[in-house]
Amino acid sequence: MANNRLTRLFQEKSGNLLNIYFTAGFPKLEDTVTILEELQAAGADLVEIGMPFSDPLADGPTIQASNQVALENGMSIRTLLAQLAGVRERVTLPIILMGYLNPVLQYGFERFCQDAAQVGVDGLILPDLPFAEYEEEYKPILERYGLSLIFLITPQTTDDRIRKIDALTDSFIYMVSSASTTGSQVQTNEAQQAYFAKVRQLGLKNPLLIGFGISDKPTFELACQSAHGAIIGSAFIKALQQPAEVRENVRSFLQQIKG
Amino acid sequence: MNYAVNERGYYGQFGGAYIPEMLYPNVEELREKYLSILQEPEFQAEMQELLRDYVGRPTPLYHAKRLSERYNTKIYLKREDLNHTGAHKINNTVGQILLAKRLGKKRIIAETGAGQHGVATATVCALAGLECIVYMGRIDTERQRPNVEKMRLLGATVVPVTSGSQTLKDATNEAIRDWINHPEDTHYIIGSVVGPHPYPDMVARFQSVISEEIRKQLLEKEGRELPDYVVACVGGGSNAAGAFYHFLDEPDVKLVAVEAAGLGVDSGHSAATSILGKTGIIHGSKTLLMQTEDGQITEPYSISAGLDYPGVGPQHAHLAQTGRAQFIAITDAEAMEALRELSRLEGIIPAIESSHALAALKEVGAGPDDVVVLNLSGRGDKDLNTILTYFEQQDGQQ
Numbered sequence: 001m002a003n004n005r006l007t008r009l010f011q012e013k014s015g016n017l018l019n020i021y022f023t024a025g026f027p028k029l030e031d032t033v034t035i036l037e038e039l040q041a042a043g044a045d046l047v048e049i050g051m052p053f054s055d056p057l058a059d060g061p062t063i064q065a066s067n068q069v070a071l072e073n074g075m076s077i078r079t080l081l082a083q084l085a086g087v088r089e090r091v092t093l094p095i096i097l098m099g100y101l102n103p104v105l106q107y108g109f110e111r112f113c114q115d116a117a118q119v120g121v122d123g124l125i126l127p128d129l130p131f132a133e134y135e136e137e138y139k140p141i142l143e144r145y146g147l148s149l150i151f152l153i154t155p156q157t158t159d160d161r162i163r164k165i166d167a168l169t170d171s172f173i174y175m176v177s178s179a180s181t182t183g184s185q186v187q188t189n190e191a192q193q194a195y196f197a198k199v200r201q202l203g204l205k206n207p208l209l210i211g212f213g214i215s216d217k218p219t220f221e222l223a224c225q226s227a228h229g230a231i232i233g234s235a236f237i238k239a240l241q242q243p244a245e246v247r248e249n250v251r252s253f254l255q256q257i258k259g
Numbered sequence: 260m261n262y263a264v265n266e267r268g269y270y271g272q273f274g275g276a277y278i279p280e281m282l283y284p285n286v287e288e289l290r291e292k293y294l295s296i297l298q299e300p301e302f303q304a305e306m307q308e309l310l311r312d313y314v315g316r317p318t319p320l321y322h323a324k325r326l327s328e329r330y331n332t333k334i335y336l337k338r339e340d341l342n343h344t345g346a347h348k349i350n351n352t353v354g355q356i357l358l359a360k361r362l363g364k365k366r367i368i369a370e371t372g373a374g375q376h377g378v379a380t381a382t383v384c385a386l387a388g389l390e391c392i393v394y395m396g397r398i399d400t401e402r403q404r405p406n407v408e409k410m411r412l413l414g415a416t417v418v419p420v421t422s423g424s425q426t427l428k429d430a431t432n433e434a435i436r437d438w439i440n441h442p443e444d445t446h447y448i449i450g451s452v453v454g455p456h457p458y459p460d461m462v463a464r465f466q467s468v469i470s471e472e473i474r475k476q477l478l479e480k481e482g483r484e485l486p487d488y489v490v491a492c493v494g495g496g497s498n499a500a501g502a503f504y505h506f507l508d509e510p511d512v513k514l515v516a517v518e519a520a521g522l523g524v525d526s527g528h529s530a531a532t533s534i535l536g537k538t539g540i541i542h543g544s545k546t547l548l549m550q551t552e553d554g555q556i557t558e559p560y561s562i563s564a565g566l567d568y569p570g571v572g573p574q575h576a577h578l579a580q581t582g583r584a585q586f587i588a589i590t591d592a593e594a595m596e597a598l599r600e601l602s603r604l605e606g607i608i609p610a611i612e613s614s615h616a617l618a619a620l621k622e623v624g625a626g627p628d629d630v631v632v633l634n635l636s637g638r639g640d641k642d643l644n645t646i647l648t649y650f651e652q653q654d655g656q657q
Contacts, residue, residue: 054555055428055541057435058279064422076553101277102540106554127279128540132267156284156442179281179442 005094006122006148006171009046010207010228017229018043018220018257019209020236021098023050023066024083025075031246032083033091038247040093042254045229048125051077051099058127060183062234077107081115088120096150098125109138113145123148123171131161135168152176155195159202166204175199175227177212183234184213196226220257232257260581262507262574268456269545271580273573276455278543281439285447286543288362290457296361297354297464309353310468313386314343316350318469320476320632325604332625335486336635337473339498340609346637347466347498348379352448354465356383359446366390366445370434372399372427373564374406375637376450381415391415394433396426403564406641424558428569431542451495452572455543459500459572466501473632474505481630488625490515491634492616493586494530494566496575498636503584513585516575517619519561520588530559531588532571533579541570547579562591562645563611565637585623593618595649598639610637611645 009017020039024032032049039047052070056063077099084095097116104112104126116124124147129138134149142149148171153162155178166173178184178192199208210223211231223230239253240246268274268290276286296302310316318338327334339347352369359367367389371377377393384391393410397419400407410417423429431454438447452459452466474484489506491499493516506512521529529535536547541556549557549569561567571579578584589597594611597618602608609617613636625631639646 054423054557055432057432057542058281058439060436061422068423071555078553100540102548102550102556103554105539106537106550106552128277128543130276130278133275133277152280154281154284154442157280161283176281180440181281181436184440 004122004146004148005092006046006096009094010172013045015228016224017045017209019046019048019229019231020044021048021050021231021233022236022240023052023063023070024080025052025070025073026066026237027069027240027246029073029075032080033087034246035240035250036087036091036093038250039254040091042251043258044093044254046094046096048096048098048231049080051080051097051103053100053103056100058181060181060234062183062237066237077103077112081119084119084121094122095120096123096125097121101126101128110141113141113147117145117147121147123150125150125174127152131165139168150174153199154179155191162199162202162204166206169206172207172209172228173204174231175208175210177210177214177223180212182212193226200226217257260583262578262583264456264460264574270574270577272538273544273546273576274456274459275545276543277540277545278455279439281442282435282455284442285438286455289461292362293358293457293461296358302357302361306354306357310350314349314353315341316468317472317476318342320473320480322480323605326601329600329604330620330625331627332629332631334620334631334633335477336607336633337469337502339469339634339636340607340613340638344375344379344382345640346375346379346610347469347501348376348450349382350468350501351450351462351465351497352376352379352383355446355448356387356389359389359448360387362446364444364446366392366441367448368392368394368434368437368445369448369450370394370427370430371450372396372430372567373641374399374403374410375565375641377415377417378406378409378413380448380450381410381413384415385413392437393417394420394430394437396420396424396430398425399427399430399564426558427567428541428556435542451497451568452500452574453495453542453544453568453570459544459574462497463500463504463574466497467504469498469501469634470503470505473502477630477632485509485512486632487629488513488515488623488631489634490517490616490619490623490631492517492566492612492636493571493575494519494568494612495570496572498634500572500574502634507583514578514583515619515623516578516584516586517616518586518588519563519566519594519615520590521560521562523590524588528560530561530567532559532569533586534588536571544570544573546570546573547576562649563594563615565610565612566615587619587622589615589618595646598646607635608639609635610639611642613637
């Protein structure tokens with residue numbers, strides 16, 4: 001059972017949680033910590049920092065492009081962890097690192113967990129790490145360093161599998177709003193509402209955050225009616241590409257969502 | 260040693276299904292059903308009929324006498340180049356389209372590099388009357404224009420992929436993303452023994468007809484089922500997987516997998532994955548993979564568009580690691596020389612992919628009493644432009 005900023009956040013706050021995703025090293029290599037600080041100042045509740053990958057299978061065009069720019073900027077796991085060293089003196093937000101498994105394996109899975117925990121990371125999202133492999137091979141390593149692993153569920157995930165994921169994880173469950181890659185426009189419809197209701201009725205121990213297709217105040221508020229909060233990624237990446245200075249872009253985007 | 264896939268989807272330490280949850284239901288449905296569907300007598304009967312009457316199987320096992328003389332050994336060519344659409348690729352697409360129909364799928368997607376698998380998929384979709392969408396890197400759509408036109412003539416939609424490096428690996432990413440966005444009505448026909456379990460095993464089973472026929476044909480011609488060597492080229496590795504399949508557990512049969520060295524293994528322009536790759540994850544499979552120190556997947560190079568995949572099927576990674584197969588790397592120049600040699604010795608113009616296998620004949624070490632079966636995976640018609648350009652440039656330099 002992890003005891004970190006993430007698990008404590010969910011004990012303290014039970015609704016309207018705003019989780020913002022951004023890609024490390026985007027738009028500029030050195031923007032990572034600036035964005036983190038500004039997100040905290042502007043009222044995000046937790047953050048997901050994307051570790052860029054050459055082949056991000058689960059991501060739509062916006063996040064793919066940000067990954068490519070970040071890699072061209074020279075971002076890597078090594079560089080990201082170096083940027084995060086010392087960040088805990090200024091940033092108290094729970095931090096999740098999100099990335100594909102291959103770069104993590106090349107860094108060394110255990111070494112990665114150790115170094116991430118060292119700089120104050122609380123949890124990981126590794127979407128292509130299979131649940132069975134997590135259970136058998138990786139869970140003890142994550143526990144050793146107090147890191148939570150967050151799993152995704154989709155409208156096609158069976159109840160049994162959701163229960164199993166709920167039983168074996170301990171921070172929150174990432175509820176993908178519809179069958180899609182990131183950044184897709186999500187239409188609210190009856191099927192989706194039925195899916196949200198079904199998952200709520202399972203009585204899971206973990207809180208739920210809804211992601212994919214959350215882009216503005218109305219979609220954020222709608223998601224918060226069905227879950228403990230929501231995750232915004234692609235829309236925030238787009239906001240970071242606005243002409244203003246990066247801090248200003250972060251502030252005005254969060255104002256739109258929370259204001 | 261066991262070379263088949265285990266129940267968890269692994270070949271030794273390679274394989275598995277490293278996929279995001281959004282893909283899980285699709286892949287899980289396949290995993291649960293593929294073996295039982297493949298074993299249905301009706302499925303088998305329908306597939307056998309198509310392989311015979313539509314694809315043109317069995318393909319001949321041809322004793323290449325002048326080539327044999329040249330290498331002082333006895334060489335048989337397994338003529339996959341004589342299949343409908345010109346390569347072994349259609350063995351797999353015929354099987355998968357029948358499977359897709361039984362799964363009730365309405366929409367077929369595929370990735371393609373050179374366009375051979377795209378054409379083979381568009382062909383069976385026309386046959387089955389199913390919608391077909393083929394993802395192809397934008398750069399490849401330009402390099403392989405005739406195959407794009409063929410696919411369109413067959414009624415398929417070709418989507419040029421502009422993400423990443425705009426080649427095969429990105430076309431595969433895009434096909435996977437399409438599948439994520441269509442979790443219920445779509446089947447993804449992967450073209451090689453790559454991707455998450457059960458794909459490597461399923462595609463190998465559909466290609467295993469190659470080695471099944473070799474055994475029977477060799478018995479007729481040589482009075483024995485087992486050759487001394489089986490030689491095949493490997494990109495993702497589907498023709499090699501099919502040619503090796505029924506010989507994996509016959510330790511007397513030496514298996515030779517031939518990779519593309521491009522401009523040379525150490526040139527920085529190569530696709531010799533078994534030498535240059537490290538264990539990693541690509542397209543849902545743990546396998547040997549060409550990548551940077553930071554784990555970013557790199558772009559391979561070969562003159563052959565069918566061999567420049569940055570990974571290799573997980574079974575081949577296992578065969579390389581255990582030493583069950585010998586891996587040989589052949590450069591562009593060696594392959595092109597072998598292409599010209601076969602054309603002039605036997606009157607057969609091979610695909611550039613298959614020419615890599617031919618070029619390895621000088622290195623396998625077969626003697627006068629040995630029987631070598633070489634899988635001639637495809638014909639060279641599709642490569643004519645590349646071949647002409649290559650030899651023009653070479654003649655210009657001389």
